Amino acid sequence: MNGLGTVLVLLGAALCAAEIVSGTFYLFAFGLALLLAGGAELVWQLGATADLGLATLLSLLFLIAAHRLRRRMSNAASERTAQDDSGHEVEVLQVSSHSLRVRYRGSEWSASLADPGDVAPGERLTILRREGSRLILVRPATSDEPSLRR
Incomplete structure (x- = not known):
């Protein structure tokens, strides 16, 4: 049995297993690459240079692929969270000429008005x-306007 192929398969399997804990997809990408390169070595005996290149x-x-998948998943989650904020009430803490500071979810946020107008703290x-x-x-x-909350 080929030693390098076995080492690559075992290392790849260990990285794929470690991915279960991290949840980032990056360890899985490395693990899958090593599994496939190790499998190619075991089947075709390509040699160390070809295996490591593969x-x-x-x-x-x-x-x-993992980076694109993670970014797509992150953007979708962020978009869902942003939509979940619609309709919630905030309290104005501070007013400046170009922005507001409001309290929402127990912390201060930057905000602006969709329609121009005067706003007062509180x-x-x-x-x-x-x-x-x-x-x-x-x-x-x-009371006579439809609510924004979904």
Whole structure:
């Protein structure tokens, strides 16, 4: 049995198992590359240079795929969280000429009004949406207006 192929397969399996704990996909990318390169060595006996080259190439390809997958998942989660903020009420803490500081979820956030108008500290406003870490606010809906909360 080929020693290098066995080592690559075992190392790849260990990295894939470690991925279960980290949850980042990057260890899985390396582990899968090593598993495939080790399997290729065991089947075709390509030699150390070809095996390590294959492992490197596969690692690069799988890392790019893992990065894109992680970013897509992160963006989707961030978008869902931002949508979940719509309709919640905030308290205005501070007013400056170009932005507001409000209290929401127990901390201070930067905010701005969707429609121009005067706002005073202590006033309660409603979140229309979130753009990054900035809240976009509107005045609360009156009883004859439909609520923003979903």
